Amino acid sequence: MGDNKQFKRALISAACAMAFTAAGSAQAANWLMLQGTEDPASASRAEVWGFIQGKYEKDFSDANATGGYVPPKLLGPDLDGQDGFNINRARIGVRGTGFPIDSKINYFALLEMGNNGITSSNGAFAKLTDASITLNHIPGARIRAGLFKTPGSEEALQAIHVFDYINFTEGANILLNERQPNKSYTPCPVASPTTPVCNAASGNVGPYTEAQLQAGAKFDSQPSPVGAFRDVGVQVFDAFDVGNDWEVSYAAMIGNGNGIEFSNSDGEYDKYLYFSAEKGLDGGRGGRAHGLKFFGWGQWGTRLLDITNDSVSNLKSYDRNRAGLGVKYLKKPFRVTAEYVKADGMIFEGPDKTNWYFTGPANGNGSDAKAYSWYVEGGWYIPKTKWELDARFDTLTRNDGRNDQHRFDKWTLGAQYHFNPKTRVTVNYEIRDFECNSGAAVCNNVNANLKGVDNRVGVQLTAIF
């Protein structure tokens, strides 16, 4: 609870600092407005749009000494192989102003049909990721209701089809792209031919050998789709031109806290706050509008866990708090982004048996652990060519201060070729260094499994329509 207050104080301080910055002079890629509103008197009744992303990835990681693999060495969302093709995103949506002479009301809907954490976990062919209506009647307080991206981290909030890398930072993947626990305890299963070392003594699921994976052993048996940085709720937001090309924005939201699932099983609501100040710079459009943006955000919620492996529902509520600060600069030919994220509670520890991972004392007890992450990335749009070079360093410290504290460092080197503004190919090479770094004995087994984590290469083709 004390940490909760610290989060809020840090956010308020950051917001005040930005407010002063904006007051002196306050505009660029404003995701709140780009995703939540339409151009007044100039929107379609129903604009059909979408994008397709297909990719090939190869992971060069080695098995552990006994031939077993852990999830970081396998490709998601299925986590059963080290190389292959995937249609990781295939989305189609419609947005606009249903009654075109009334600019005060607009809507946004998007359907996901690719193979990723949104669709794979529950075998869904398609899953609704966005369905919202915005009421623009009150000056300074637009109201957006429904399912949509929550105000937060730039990496999470930005439109994914303009994201400059194939994979998220480890921080965004582990701390922000939420994996929901089961409604009832999901135990570490009894050892079997496909789960040979899952027991209380080893405190682990897997590693699985290649033969076991091919025989049907699964790491990824998430009961729910990933949160996809979204929630179902109501958001009040707006952006204000404060002169000298500066724009300040805010958003306050409450939501179920259950990702893209339509329920509020714990009866509590997540709260979200977001502030940004942007200096608009000449050039660019839409999601690639040029500008310098400072932003800060916080998210506060609780999650209910069944913490015992029995037929009795022993529910316990845990806080799930996230906060962050960041800056983004884009004016071609250069782009620089930096973000810091702090997390308290409900730290994702593994892809399988989520309740067990969140509560199992032998393996992280992520329900009340802390973590932080940050990244710096930059891009260079090579003048007079269609090429873009990208580089990113990201680091995540998970279970901060505990015996099973992990540190995940990753360099991502990339190149993109833009066939046209709507179609591009992205090549990424990831250099990864993952370890349990507390020095405690518990790290020995973990590091034996993480030792072989090696680099990963990917090629992704994106077509927007």
Place this chain on the structure above:
Amino acid sequence: MLTHFRSFFLAISSLLLLSVATPAVSAESTFAENKYVLQLSDMDPSKQELILNNASNLLAAYPPGQVEVEIVAYGPGLRLLFADNVHNKRIDSLAQSGVKFAACGNTLKGMTKMLGEEPKINPAAKMVPAGIVRIGELSKQGYVYIKP
């Protein structure tokens, strides 16, 4: 004396009438040799930008004062001239450069009926009873008709 006063009064009145009447006449007449009327009646938002680009390009293609451009918006195209239209700054800029904008009164009445309130129209636009009639009048005056 009374006769002189009447003559003076008539002369002044005539001058006043002429001075009031003159702008109305000049608003319809032009010395420009090149005259274009652009029609916008589409719902498609991209047409809004296109027609403004057309107007800009026409202004740029001729020496100052040698081209008259009027955009007539009616039907779904009237949205271009709504007071909150996203292209307002550009419309204002074009208006200051001499481009005229005509908003259809019939369309406005219809939209008012559907919306329950009258949409606010950009002050840079001049209301005309009927957009289609306005295009007809301008065509008779020698304007080249273009529908992008």
